Amino acid sequence: MNRTIYQFLLNCLLLTVCVSAFAKMPTPTKVSKVMAPSVDLGRDKAVCVGTSVTLDAGNPGATYAWSMGGAATQTRTVTSAVAGIFTYIVTVTITSGSNTGTTLDTIKIEYLTPPAAPTVNNITTCQGNINLTGNTSSGSQILWFTAATGGNFLGFGSPLLYNATSTSTVYAQAWNQSM
Numbered sequence: 001m002n003r004t005i006y007q008f009l010l011n012c013l014l015l016t017v018c019v020s021a022f023a024k025m026p027t028p029t030k031v032s033k034v035m036a037p038s039v040d041l042g043r044d045k046a047v048c049v050g051t052s053v054t055l056d057a058g059n060p061g062a063t064y065a066w067s068m069g070g071a072a073t074q075t076r077t078v079t080s081a082v083a084g085i086f087t088y089i090v091t092v093t094i095t096s097g098s099n100t101g102t103t104l105d106t107i108k109i110e111y112l113t114p115p116a117a118p119t120v121n122n123i124t125t126c127q128g129n130i131n132l133t134g135n136t137s138s139g140s141q142i143l144w145f146t147a148a149t150g151g152n153f154l155g156f157g158s159p160l161l162y163n164a165t166s167t168s169t170v171y172a173q174a175w176n177q178s179m
Contacts (some may be wrong), residue, residue: 036093037062041107051080055088055107063093080111115140115174122124132161136174143173 001111037059046051057064063072067089070076078088091104118133120142134142135158142158143152148171154162162170 035094036101036103037093037094038104039090039103041088041090041105043132044108045108046112049080049111050085051111052077054078056089057090057092057105059092059094061094065091065093078109080109083111083113085110112176115155115176117141118172118174122173129161129163131164132170132172133159134172140174140176141174143175145171145173147171 039057039059041055041057045053054075055087056075058074060074062074064074065072066076068086070078070088070090076090080086085108087106087108087170089104089106091102093100093102095101114141116137118136118140119132120132121129132144132154136142141156142160143156144154144160144162146154146168151171154160154170156175
């Protein structure tokens with residue numbers, strides 16, 4: 001056999017082996033990976049007993065599992081009628097096809113008993129400097145305002161020197177710094 005025919009047959013043989021091997025390769029499959037969701041319920045906090053706190057796990061359309069008997073929803077409103085520290089946990093799952101990504105987050109909420117309303121001394125004067133005085137529960141301070149709600153803040157503590165420029169009413173509020 002001449003060399004050209006031999007080379008031709010060898011090339012055909014190699015081509016047949018390559019085509020045959022390629023034909024037996026599996027079909028490529030697209031693999032998609034679901035990223036774990038990002039969940040942040042926020043920083044731990046302290047609130048008064050009876051105060052409602054809304055927790056939001058984000059990730060609309062995901063599946064949710066809340067601790068302490070919560071509904072399987074994105075948001076959950078919690079409250080407590082008693083003082084104490086409660087830990088709330090949410091597990092968030094995102095599914096795409098047969099792939100799943102899951103993340104959990106926790107938040108601690110401390111429910112505190114609000115301080116008792118302060119007792120203040122009634123003072124009647126038309127104008128001039130007066131000492132605003134009162135008492136409140138241990139661990140609390142008295143805050144002084146010009147109105148019952150939305151008034152200007154005058155200061156804190158007892159006594160508080162106040163310059164009355166006309167007949168006025170001053171309001172006191174007990175405040176606990178840990179709240």
